[in-house]
Amino acid sequence: MSQASGPSAAAAPGAHLLPSYLQADKLGPWGIYLQQVDRVIPYLGNLARWAETLKRPKRILIVDVPIHMDDGTVAHFEGYRVQHNVSRGPGKGGVRFHQDVTLSEVMALSAWMSVKNAAVNVPYGGAKGGIRVDPKKLSLGELERITRRYTSEIGIIIGPNKDIPAPDVNTNEQIMAWMMDTYSMNTGSTATGVVTGKPVDLGGSLGRREATGRGVFTVGAEAAKHIGLDIAGSRVAIQGFGNVGGVAGKLFAEAGARVVAVQDHGGTIYREAGLDVPALLKHVQETGSVSGFAQAEVITNDQFWDVDCDILIPAALEQQITAANAGRIKARMIIEGANGPTTPEADDILQERNVLVLPDVIANAGGVTVSYFEWVQDFSSFFWDEDEINARLVKIMKGAFAGIWQVAQDNKVSLRTAAFIVACTRILRTRELRGLYP
Ligand code: NAD
Numbered sequence: 028m029s030q031a032s033g034p035s036a037a038a039a040p041g042a043h044l045l046p047s048y049l050q051a052d053k054l055g056p057w058g059i060y061l062q063q064v065d066r067v068i069p070y071l072g073n074l075a076r077w078a079e080t081l082k083r084p085k086r087i088l089i090v091d092v093p094i095h096m097d098d099g100t101v102a103h104f105e106g107y108r109v110q111h112n113v114s115r116g117p118g119k120g121g122v123r124f125h126q127d128v129t130l131s132e133v134m135a136l137s138a139w140m141s142v143k144n145a146a147v148n149v150p151y152g153g154a155k156g157g158i159r160v161d162p163k164k165l166s167l168g169e170l171e172r173i174t175r176r177y178t179s180e181i182g183i184i185i186g187p188n189k190d191i192p193a194p195d196v197n198t199n200e201q202i203m204a205w206m207m208d209t210y211s212m213n214t215g216s217t218a219t220g221v222v223t224g225k226p227v228d229l230g231g232s233l234g235r236r237e238a239t240g241r242g243v244f245t246v247g248a249e250a251a252k253h254i255g256l257d258i259a260g261s262r263v264a265i266q267g268f269g270n271v272g273g274v275a276g277k278l279f280a281e282a283g284a285r286v287v288a289v290q291d292h293g294g295t296i297y298r299e300a301g302l303d304v305p306a307l308l309k310h311v312q313e314t315g316s317v318s319g320f321a322q323a324e325v326i327t328n329d330q331f332w333d334v335d336c337d338i339l340i341p342a343a344l345e346q347q348i349t350a351a352n353a354g355r356i357k358a359r360m361i362i363e364g365a366n367g368p369t370t371p372e373a374d375d376i377l378q379e380r381n382v383l384v385l386p387d388v389i390a391n392a393g394g395v396t397v398s399y400f401e402w403v404q405d406f407s408s409f410f411w412d413e414d415e416i417n418a419r420l421v422k423i424m425k426g427a428f429a430g431i432w433q434v435a436q437d438n439k440v441s442l443r444t445a446a447f448i449v450a451c452t453r454i455l456r457t458r459e460l461r462g463l464y465p
Contacts, residue, residue: 048130049083056135056345062371067447070438074455081141081451084134085152086110090180092158094172104173108156108181110190111137114457117188118154119144119395121195121224122177122202128157132345136195139366140395143388145450147427149399154190156181162197174202178209185210187220187406193398194224194270196344200236204229220405223398232401233413235394238420239364240274242393245424247275247338247362248282250385253432256337256359259283262301264336264358266290267343268317271364271391273308275340280304288326288334291343293318295331332356341368348373356382363387378441386443388450389424389431396423 049057064081071078092104107130110118120140123133133155141153158177162170184190194203203225210221219230227233234241251258261284265272268291276286285301293316296302302323310320318325326334332352339356341347342364348356353373360383363369369377369384377384397420404410411419435445 046083048087048134055129055131056367057131057138059346059367059370060135060138063443063447064451066371066444067451070440070444070448071451071455074452074459077455077458078451080112080114080455080458081138084109084111084137085113086184087130087134088181088184089130090177092173092177092180094169094176096169097166104158104160104177106156106158106177106180107133108184108190108192109133109137109154110184111153111155112141112454113152113154113190114454114461115141115145115152116150117152117186118190119149119151119193119398120153120155121193122198122206123155123157123195124160124162124173124197124202125157126159126161128159133157135345136366139388141454142447142450143392144395145453146388146431146446147392147396147423148453149396149423151191151395151399154192155195156192157195170202171205174205175209178206179213182210182213185221186214187218187402191220191398191402192222193394196269199270200224200226200231203231220402223401224394225401230401230405232397232404232416233411234416234420235397235401236270237274238397238416239271239391239394240276240278241417241420242396242424243271243275243340243342243362243364243390244278244282245393245421246385246390246428247279247340247360249425249428250360250362250383250432251338254359254383260285261337262287262335263338263340264288264331264334265340265342265364266331266347266368267341267365268307268311269342271394272340272342273311275342275362275364276304277308279338284338287336288331289317290328290331291317295326295328296320296323297326297330297334298323338362341365344368346370348377350376353377354380358382361385363390366391374441374443384442386441386446388446389427389442392427393420393424396420 088108090106092106137155144151203222211217225231288297332355339358339361345367348369350372353376362385431445
């Protein structure tokens with residue numbers, strides 16, 4: 028091989044050339060994740076030399092998902108599975124069905140899974156998947172066919188020891204059951220551990236459905252002690268009232284908080300005295316949305332950001348709290364049930380205004396923690412009772428939060444940067460220990 032020479036030869040060929048799919052979308056979710064990583068690099072010491080690892084997903088699979096529609100036509104959908112990092116263990120992360128899913132979004136969500144799994148120290152890397160589809164427009168049969176074809180297409184990179192999907196926005200236990208069955212039929216043996224968030228009858232775990240909301244509540248209650256906020260009597264506003272927001276709302280209400288405002292895709296409702304959360308959950312189950320709930324007044328989606336509250340829980344989609352509304356938020360504490368709901372500019376505004384942000388990578392890690400329990404139970408075919416699961420979940424969440432709180436205090440940084448310091452250090456330490464092969 029010839030000796031490299033000249034100014035441009037100092038770096039390895041291509042070292043600074045970003046793949047095309049990483050160049051675009053600086054303001055999108057992936058761009059936001061990169062900004063979050065840049066903020067943490069100064070705290071990584073010698074491990075910072077491996078930081079480029081964090082900025083490049085390990086593996087990206089884009090698949091065509093053709094299915095027979097009920098009207099006899101064939102429709103094609105775009106599906107993704109991204110494995111951001113697998114240094115610490117198999118990829119792990121949900122599957123999202125949504126009309127706005129993009130590669131940038133799935134890349135960012137997969138990276139946040141790497142960080143989250145390392146932040147709570149479960150032995151996984153980070154992955155995420157999605158299909159660009161509005162599942163509300165599919166019949167049940169079409170939903171099953173799109174799920175099964177997608178699972179077959181990504182079947183070449185998933186598996187109980189490779190990458191383990193789970194539910195996310197618009198996916199649920201039934202979809203996990205179809206994914207598990209499809210993978211099992213293709214591989215010729217029942218592989219319960221290929222997905223988590225399954226029905227309990229199929230090797231799912233007790234407590235999994237409520238786990239993310241329970242984690243949101245647990246971390247919120249811990250943080251409230253630090254800022255002298257009493258959960259009983261506090262006012263809570265929630266954006267997104269699905270798996271995460273609905274369960275979190277229920278637990279806060281049970282602890283004596285008043286859930287004063289809820290927003291979902293159908294609109295925003297408000298009641299100063301506090302909404303009747305069990306009745307609202309029933310209404311959403313029956314109608315699909317909070318809109319039309321009789322015992323509340325309707326406010327505009329924009330007014331939601333002005334609501335007088337102590338705790339705000341974004342539990343819907345990314346980039347909801349931005350420079351445009353961060354200055355209006357009245358809450359003392361924001362608990363990120365959703366992934367990536369706050370932009371870096373909004374983070375800065377909130378920090379300046381002394382609003383405590385509990386970042387997604389710790390606040391919503393309860394789901395993946397119980398997913399880890401589910402996977403362990405599937406491997407051992409030995410199942411724990413719900414009390415044991417909840418107790419273990421609370422122990423992990425409290426321990427992880429306490430560690431991150433301390434790192435934030437020691438370094439005088441936000442909880443997000445602290446969580447990234449803890450997580451990225453763990454990820455890059457394994458990267459260094461494993462070395463490069465070949
Ligand atoms: P879900 O599908 O059960 O609920 C989503 C909720 O968001 C619904 O109430 C929906 O109406 C609402 N929503 C959708 N678009 C909206 C919009 N434009 N404005 C306001 N509300 C809107 O999904 P989920 O599982 O509860 O996930 C919610 C968030 O939590 C996502 O960011 C997801 O990645 C994150 N999360 C989920 C889990 C989990 O275990 N399910 C774990 C960690 C993080």
